[in-house]
Amino acid sequence: MTEPAVQMSNVSKRFGSVRAVDDVSLTVESGEVVAILGPNGAGKTTSISLMLGMRNPNSGSVRLFGLDPKDFRARSRIGVMLQESGVPGMLRVQEIVDLFRSYYPAPLPRSEAIQMAGLEEKAHSLVKDLSGGQHQRLYLALAVCGNPDALFLDEPTVGMDVEGRRRFLREIAELAARGRTVILTTHYLEEADQLAQRVIVINHGNVIADASPAAIKSRVAGKRVIFSTTSLLADSLFANLPLNSRHIEDHRVRLLTNDPETVLRELFRRGVVMHDLEVAGADLEEAFVAMTHQEAMA
Amino acid sequence: MSATAVRRTTAPLLPMLRMQFYAEFVKLIRVPAFSVTSIVLPSMFFAFIGLGQAKDPLFPGAHVTFGAYFLASMALYGVANVMVLGFGISLANERGQKQDLLMKSTPLPAPVFFTAKALSALVVAFISITVLGLFAAVAAGVQLTASEWSTLAVRAMLCSIPFIGLGFALGYLSGPNSAPAVTNLIYLPTAFASGLFFPLRFLPGFLHQIAPYLPLYRGAQLVWDSVGAPTEGGSITTDWLYMAGYTVAFFLLALWAYRRDQGKKFN
Numbered sequence: 250m251t252e253p254a255v256q257m258s259n260v261s262k263r264f265g266s267v268r269a270v271d272d273v274s275l276t277v278e279s280g281e282v283v284a285i286l287g288p289n290g291a292g293k294t295t296s297i298s299l300m301l302g303m304r305n306p307n308s309g310s311v312r313l314f315g316l317d318p319k320d321f322r323a324r325s326r327i328g329v330m331l332q333e334s335g336v337p338g339m340l341r342v343q344e345i346v347d348l349f350r351s352y353y354p355a356p357l358p359r360s361e362a363i364q365m366a367g368l369e370e371k372a373h374s375l376v377k378d379l380s381g382g383q384h385q386r387l388y389l390a391l392a393v394c395g396n397p398d399a400l401f402l403d404e405p406t407v408g409m410d411v412e413g414r415r416r417f418l419r420e421i422a423e424l425a426a427r428g429r430t431v432i433l434t435t436h437y438l439e440e441a442d443q444l445a446q447r448v449i450v451i452n453h454g455n456v457i458a459d460a461s462p463a464a465i466k467s468r469v470a471g472k473r474v475i476f477s478t479t480s481l482l483a484d485s486l487f488a489n490l491p492l493n494s495r496h497i498e499d500h501r502v503r504l505l506t507n508d509p510e511t512v513l514r515e516l517f518r519r520g521v522v523m524h525d526l527e528v529a530g531a532d533l534e535e536a537f538v539a540m541t542h543q544e545a546m547a
Numbered sequence: 548m549s550a551t552a553v554r555r556t557t558a559p560l561l562p563m564l565r566m567q568f569y570a571e572f573v574k575l576i577r578v579p580a581f582s583v584t585s586i587v588l589p590s591m592f593f594a595f596i597g598l599g600q601a602k603d604p605l606f607p608g609a610h611v612t613f614g615a616y617f618l619a620s621m622a623l624y625g626v627a628n629v630m631v632l633g634f635g636i637s638l639a640n641e642r643g644q645k646q647d648l649l650m651k652s653t654p655l656p657a658p659v660f661f662t663a664k665a666l667s668a669l670v671v672a673f674i675s676i677t678v679l680g681l682f683a684a685v686a687a688g689v690q691l692t693a694s695e696w697s698t699l700a701v702r703a704m705l706c707s708i709p710f711i712g713l714g715f716a717l718g719y720l721s722g723p724n725s726a727p728a729v730t731n732l733i734y735l736p737t738a739f740a741s742g743l744f745f746p747l748r749f750l751p752g753f754l755h756q757i758a759p760y761l762p763l764y765r766g767a768q769l770v771w772d773s774v775g776a777p778t779e780g781g782s783i784t785t786d787w788l789y790m791a792g793y794t795v796a797f798f799l800l801a802l803w804a805y806r807r808d809q810g811k812k813f814n
Contacts, residue, residue, distance in 0.1 A: 301652050303813050322556040324654040331652065335644030339577040340570060351566035352653045354555040391649070401652075 252315035254279050254399045254430040255300050260309035262295055262454075269295040271454035272309070277432060279398070282425040284441030284448045285434040286465070292454040293434035294332060297403050300432070301329060314398070325354055328392035330385075330402045338377030342368055342387060345376060346394050353395030365420055366390035382413045389417065399430035406440060418443055442466065472530060474504040474512060476523035486519050557654055567655070567663035574637070575671055581633055586675045589625035590682040593617060596744065601687035605746065611776040614689040619770040620743040621679055622703040626672040627763060630710035631717065631734050632727075633668050638718025639726035642808070651813060665711050672707050676700060691774055698773040706766035709790055712797030713762075719804035737761050747779055765789040 255277040262270040269292045277283050287293050298304040299311050302318025316323040336345060346363055350356035357365075363372050366386040371379060379387060385408055392400055402421070406414045421444055425431050435441055441448045442462040450458040450465060458465055471493050478500050487495060490512050493505040502523075506512045509528050516523070576582045601614030641647060650660065680696065683689040691699070721729045738744070740754045741763035747755060758764045758779075768778040768786040778786075 303648075303651055305814055321654040321656065324652070325557045327652075329649065329652040331648055333645055334648035335641075335646040336649065337570070337574050337641070337646060338644075339574045344570065344573065348566050348570045349653065351563045352558055352655045354558045388649075395653075 252279070253277060253312075254281070254314060255432065256310075256312040256315075257296075257299065258310050260299060260306045260311055262299060262304060262306050268454045270299060270306075273451075273454070273456055274309075275449060275456060275459065277430060279430055280428050281447060282431045282445045283433075284445035284462075285432065285451060286436065286438065286441050286448050287434075287451040288436060291452045293451060294403055295454075296451065297331075297401055297432070297434060301327070301401060325352075325395070326398045328395055328397035328400045330388045330392045330400075330405050332403045332407070334388075336376055336384075336387065336391070338375065340376055341373055342376060342379070342390075343372045345387070346390055349391045350394045353397075355396055357394055357396045359394070362390045362394035365393055367416060367420075381408045382410055385409055386413070386417070389420065393424065397429070399432065400424065402431065402433035404434055404436075406435070406437075438462075438466065471505050471507050472509040472528055474506060474509050474526075474528050475502065476526040477501050478521065478523055480522075482521065486516070486521060490515055560656070560659060563655065564659050564663055567659055568666050571663045571667035572670060575633060575667055578637075581637065582671070585625065585629045585633060585671055586678055588628065589621040589675055589679045592624070592744075593621050593679060593683055594686070597621070597683070598687050601683075601689060605776060606748070609777070611774065612689070614683065614687050615691065615774045616746070616771060616776045618679065618683040618689050618691075619699055619703075619774045619776060620767065622676045622699060623706055623763065623766050623770045624738055624743050625675040625679055626703050626707035627710040627738075627766070628734065629668050629672040629675060630707050630714040632714075632730050633671065634664070634711065634714025635717035635721065635730040636726045638664075638715065639721050639723045642719070643723025647812070661715070668711065668714075669704065669707065673700075673704065676703050695774050699770060702769045702773050706769060706790060709762055709793040709797050712794060712799075712801045715801035716797060716804045719801065719808045737763055740764075741767050742779070743767055762790065762793040765793070 253276045255275075257273055257275050260270055260273050261268065271292075273296065285293050285296060295304060299306055300313060300318060302311070302313070302324075311318055313320075313323040314326055318324075340348070343359060343363065346359050350359060350362070356362075360369075363369055366389045368383065368386055368390055371383060376384075376387065385405070389405070392402070400421075405421075406417055409417060418440065421431060421433070425444070431444070433440075433444065445462060448458070448460060448462050448465045449456055458468070481500070482497065482502065491506055491508045492512065493507065495505075496503040504512060513528075597614055597617035601612060601617070603613050605611045605613050605616045676699075680700070717726065717730055717733075740750070740758055741747075741761045742750065742758065743763060747758055764779075765786045768781075769783055769790070772778050772783050
């Protein structure tokens with residue numbers, strides 16, 4: 250049990266000319282709960298696929314419980330929820346859960362897997378008659394039915410309603426509390442914050458941060474300040490302001506800052522005339538860009 | 548595995564095969580478009596074409612009835628139909644819905660999956676010839692000896708084996724939208740050209756040149772021979788050898804198509 254659940258050493262994966270994963274090294278210890286956070290196309294799904302042996306790296310090595318991820322002994326210890334995967338519509342929920350249970354050496358009882366996913370009332374339904382959220386819960390049942398040591402969840406809450414998501418996150422937290430390793434990808438920071446002890450931020454195939462949720466949050470707590478001006482603004486007007494980034498297009502100015510009050514006070518004092526002013530929380534996309542910049546400057 | 552192992556590291560394969568077989572069988576049988584066409588269609592063709600002339604001689608002077616000839620033809624048509632259409636279309640659909648993605652992440656070995664699929668199709672094929680045999684015997688009064696019945700059943704089932712390979716190959720080579728068209732386009736004309744619907748002697752001359760190279764033609768000789776209907780000439784040993792050759796060729800094609808598909812998705 251001392252083997253790390255996942256070990257990636259200098260792993261790179263290219264698709265054509267795109268570097269989906271670029272020289273990534275990371276270790277996930279047994280029992281850790283890790284969120285992989287990043288914008289669309291950052292390389293999250295490719296990273297998971299590499300960990301599962303569903304993609305082969307161009308260079309570097311990946312181990313799952315110290316084994317080749319393609320080794321059935323390694324695959325017998327994991328449960329997986331993938332984006333966009335399908336299941337046979339003409340099987341009943343309990344039939345497909347039983348089918349998947351037969352793949353694993355020490356599965357959970359059928360009723361327990363179905364109950365964890367909250368599908369008791371749908372156990373006799375055909376899979377094709379499930380709603381989108383119920384489908385997602387079925388995937389959870391299939392991921393946990395083998396009683397896995399590690400769970401890999403690729404954007405598990407996409408398509409769930411608020412209640413479904415809350416319930417789902419509670420189930421995952423419970424599994425984690427019982428010592429399961431959980432690796433999930435998400436582009437919601439709140440989700441990562443609620444579940445994980447550790448957040449790995451990736452963008453353009455690179456790990457740009459690997460820290461506790463609190464540490465990550467403090468770095469992406471920026472606000473977006475947007476306004477229009479009547480005249481072009483000189484660069485000097487923005488000198489010595491606490492800005493994370495600045496984009497000026499014609500007369501539209503977009504700023505990213507952790508201290509919008511100081512920035513606005515200073516801009517007013519410097520005599521900038523602005524209209525259509527908006528101050529909003531930065532979306533994650535912008536926060537990532539800002540973080541990448543910080544990395545480059547650091 | 549060491550004697551001191553307290554816990555299996557992988558699941559036992561036989562129970563896995565049993566569960567996978569059950570799932571594959573249920574998946575096939577619950578799709579009416581598949582189960583009805585594969586089980587009822589051969590009997591329906593028999594009703595339309597064979598019923599009226601079942602007791603007539605196959606051709607003037609022949610001692611074999613048209614009913615016996617057509618029963619053998621439709622038995623072969625039915626089993627091969629299950630393999631080619633059932634497999635081709637269901638595999639293409641499953642790939643289209645990305646069902647292979649989640650399966651790939653599980654410790655289910657690919658050979659177990661394919662064996663289960665082949666076994667489930669063989670069972671459906673057997674149901675199809677049983678229904679056809681009962682229909683032909685009861686509705687058309689086709690009379691065969693016990694040994695003719697069993698030889699026909701065994702040969703029809705054996706002849707379905709190369710088509711398992713062909714079905715797999717088509718399932719991996721065609722997309723979910725093109726699969727029904729592609730498989731029908733290949734299967735129906737070759738069934739016709741092999742003499743399954745009308746004896747070859749009634750068909751246009753150029754087909755006589757092509758037919759001997761078609762797997763259904765070779766299978767047809769074997770099933771006709773089993774009910775005492777005249778074959779198109781040559782010994783049935785040659786037909787067996789041809790079928791063995793097609794089996795190897797189609798399974799190699801299927802393996803190539805499978806590897807090609809896997810290489811695209813999981814490389």
